[in-house]
Amino acid sequence: MAPEKKFVSSKLNKFMHPRNPYRTPPSFKKLSMKFPEFRAYCTYDVSGKVHLDFKNPRAVRALTTSLLDQDFDLKVSIPDDRLVPTLPLRLNYLLWIEDLLTHAAHYDSEHFVLAIDIGVGAACVYPLLGAKRFGWCFVGTESDQLSFTSAHTNVQNNNLQDKIFLKKVESNIIFKDVIGEEKVKSWTLECKLRSKVDIAECSKKCAECEPQASQLNPQNEVNFDEGQVKAEIKKTEECSTYLYDFTMCNPPFFSCEEETDTMKKSKKDRGEPLSAPTGAIHEKVTEGGEISFITKMIEESQLFKDKIRIFTTLIGTKAHIKLIKNALSTASPSCSVLTEFCQGRTMRWGVAWTFDPSLKLNQVKSKKDMATNKPLILMMPRSLMSVYSVPSAWNMINKWLHHLKVKVQVLKSSKYFISVNVKAFKATWLHQRRKERQNMRRGVGASNGNMNIDGNNSEIIENGNGRSSKRKREAGAETCGDHDGEMMMKVNICTDRDFKTNRCSEAIPKNQSSLDCSLTSSHLGSPHSISVKEIPQNHSKQENLKLTQGKDKLQNLNKGKQERLESILRCNLQVKQSGALISLEAFYLGGSSGKDGLNQLLQFMRNQLAKPTV
Numbered sequence: 001m002a003p004e005k006k007f008v009s010s011k012l013n014k015f016m017h018p019r020n021p022y023r024t025p026p027s028f029k030k031l032s033m034k035f036p037e038f039r040a041y042c043t044y045d046v047s048g049k050v051h052l053d054f055k056n057p058r059a060v061r062a063l064t065t066s067l068l069d070q071d072f073d074l075k076v077s078i079p080d081d082r083l084v085p086t087l088p089l090r091l092n093y094l095l096w097i098e099d100l101l102t103h104a105a106h107y108d109s110e111h112f113v114l115a116i117d118i119g120v121g122a123a124c125v126y127p128l129l130g131a132k133r134f135g136w137c138f139v140g141t142e143s144d145q146l147s148f149t150s151a152h153t154n155v156q157n158n159n160l161q162d163k164i165f166l167k168k169v170e171s172n173i174i175f176k177d178v179i180g181e182e183k184v185k186s187w188t189l190e191c192k193l194r195s196k197v198d199i200a201e202c203s204k205k206c207a208e209c210e211p212q213a214s215q216l217n218p219q220n221e222v223n224f225d226e227g228q229v230k231a232e233i234k235k236t237e238e239c240s241t242y243l244y245d246f247t248m249c250n251p252p253f254f255s256c257e258e259e260t261d262t263m264k265k266s267k268k269d270r271g272e273p274l275s276a277p278t279g280a281i282h283e284k285v286t287e288g289g290e291i292s293f294i295t296k297m298i299e300e301s302q303l304f305k306d307k308i309r310i311f312t313t314l315i316g317t318k319a320h321i322k323l324i325k326n327a328l329s330t331a332s333p334s335c336s337v338l339t340e341f342c343q344g345r346t347m348r349w350g351v352a353w354t355f356d357p358s359l360k361l362n363q364v365k366s367k368k369d370m371a372t373n374k375p376l377i378l379m380m381p382r383s384l385m386s387v388y389s390v391p392s393a394w395n396m397i398n399k400w401l402h403h404l405k406v407k408v409q410v411l412k413s414s415k416y417f418i419s420v421n422v423k424a425f426k427a428t429w430l431h432q433r434r435k436e437r438q439n440m441r442r443g444v445g446a447s448n449g450n451m452n453i454d455g456n457n458s459e460i461i462e463n464g465n466g467r468s469s470k471r472k473r474e475a476g477a478e479t480c481g482d483h484d485g486e487m488m489m490k491v492n493i494c495t496d497r498d499f500k501t502n503r504c505s506e507a508i509p510k511n512q513s514s515l516d517c518s519l520t521s522s523h524l525g526s527p528h529s530i531s532v533k534e535i536p537q538n539h540s541k542q543e544n545l546k547l548t549q550g551k552d553k554l555q556n557l558n559k560g561k562q563e564r565l566e567s568i569l570r571c572n573l574q575v576k577q578s579g580a581l582i583s584l585e586a587f588y589l590g591g592s593s594g595k596d597g598l599n600q601l602l603q604f605m606r607n608q609l610a611k612p613t614v
């Protein structure tokens with residue numbers, strides 16, 4: 001038996017996506033107890049530790065199928081002579097795409113995500129995982145008959161034919177003949193039909209395009225005449241540019257069989273192959289190698305730039321990244337390119353491009369960046385929230401931040417994701433309990449008062465002289481007053497409805513004037529903020545606006561610099577929903593308190609969850 005190999009080598013673990021569940025290796029012991037087909041390949045040492053022979057392709061296959069069953073409730077069979085997918089890599093790719101979609105704010109309006117996977121393979125692993133874990137729908141293509149049949153069986157066995165449609169293609173085709181094909185088109189329409197949320201969305205969009213035409217589904221219920229809805233959806237399709245949200249592909253990377261042997265021997269470029277190579281030759285070899293395959297993909301993507309929003313592919317050879325970037329820049333200057341480290345038992349790189357000028361894909365952090373700056377994670381407990389949603393969680397966190405008098409800038413907000421940058425100038429999160437006790441002694445009641453954990457509109461506001469007053473606040477209303485002698489608070493309470501408008505709360509250092517107050521918030525785009533400062537009578541509104549904007553820029557520049565120098569903590573907080581769970585991820589960005597400061601801030605939040613005082 002070969003020496004035991006780790007499930008994920010520690011050398012490569014740093015390239016794992018932060019949300020990848022396999023950052024924590026699965027328990028082989030548990031798996032072997034549950035799955036006899038996996039147990040058959042396990043050996044036990046004297047201490048009872050389970051070992052798996054990764055050099056045995058059957059053992060690797062049993063591991064993958066057992067994990068798919070245990071962790072995703074997917075029953076998958078893979079023919080002996082076909083590629084066995086390694087799950088950490090496959091999940092990394094999907095999670096990276098989830099980041100891209102979040103960036104594109106696609107989780108904003110509709111839950112419905114439609115994708116294309118080029119070359120699904122015999123396991124059909126990406127569509128199965130994508131459908132099961134993320135709820136996405138897929139059109140999958142496959143050029144090999146045996147893999148196509150096996151993939152089809154896997155989809156049927158998991159009853160996912162409503163979410164996955166497979167098409168057998170010729171190997172010289174990538175997108176052409178797939179997107180425009182009648183069967184594919186009618187399946188995608190039916191797929192849209194099945195999505196209640198999407199129906200409502202369609203109805204709204206159609207109404208915008210042709211007001212009288214769409215009287216369907218006002219209550220968001222699926223009770224409709226199918227033919228009528230199909231017609232409506234067709235109209236919607238004509239109105240909306242993008243039919244597919246993204247495409248993905250793990251292309252065959254070698255140009256000939258000999259190359260696979262050379263690569264097997266070389267550990268340099270692709271990383272050490274830790275487990276037995278699996279798969280038929282055509283799965284790994286394509287004429288001209290991956291360069292030619294991806295170049296063709298780039299060429300064809302130009303034909304469908306109005307139908308597909310984000311194109312992605314994996315690359316298996318680092319040296320090819322530059323060539324592919326060149327091909328992309330020649331194809332269209334409006335492409336955004338992103339290079340991303342992926343990780344499995346070998347290395348892969350991801351590339352994404354788009355022709356949508358509103359998307360800046362290179363703003364999405366690479367896994368390497370994310371891994372180097374690992375976030376601190378706080379899982380939001382369902383039991384403490386009456387509504388378990390990202391906006392509710394954010395309301396609660398926002399309330400804490402407000403209490404801590406830190407500066408908050410909303411960068412991105414949607415129903416499923418919110419990202420804010422936080423600047424703190426004082427470690428207000430320290431000694432909260434002591435402060436609470438002191439306040440109690442001084443006769444100031446604990447400030448949790450009548451506050452609902454989800455952040456209702458009524459709140460206790462402490463004033464400068466140590467007394468507290470309760471007051472009702474309307475969602476979106478601003479207050480700009482002296483707080484406790486150190487900071488002034490300017491608050492827009494965020495409601496679910498406000499999320500799309502990026503309203504936010506921020507604390508402003510005391511020494512800032514009311515002009516600064518308006519500058520900061522106009523910089524943040526709050527429609528309410530301008531009113532804070534009175535506009536002089538003798539200027540026209542436009543002149544005043546120009547003046548203010550000019551001043552804005554200069555003052556913001558100086559203020560930014562100053563704040564960077566003075567801040568003790570700068571961090572990025574992301575509230576997100578992944579599957580059924582809501583989490584807060586906190587990334588350290590800078591500040592004199594270092595990562596300890598971020599740890600303390602998170603500890604404050606944990607304390608609030610355990611025993612709310614705010």
Ligand SMILES: C[S@@+](CC[C@H](N)C(=O)[O-])C[C@H]1O[C@@H](n2cnc3c(N)ncnc32)[C@H](O)[C@@H]1O
Pocket residue numbers: 083084085118119120121122123125126141142143144147169170171172173174250251252253282283284286
């Ligand atoms: C490296 S395998 C990837 C399989 C699967 N996506 C995975 O990651 O496990 C590449 C797959 O693409 C298929 N393929 C090759 N050229 C193709 C083409 N032009 N269209 C669709 N599939 C293709 C191969 O048969 C093979 O199944």
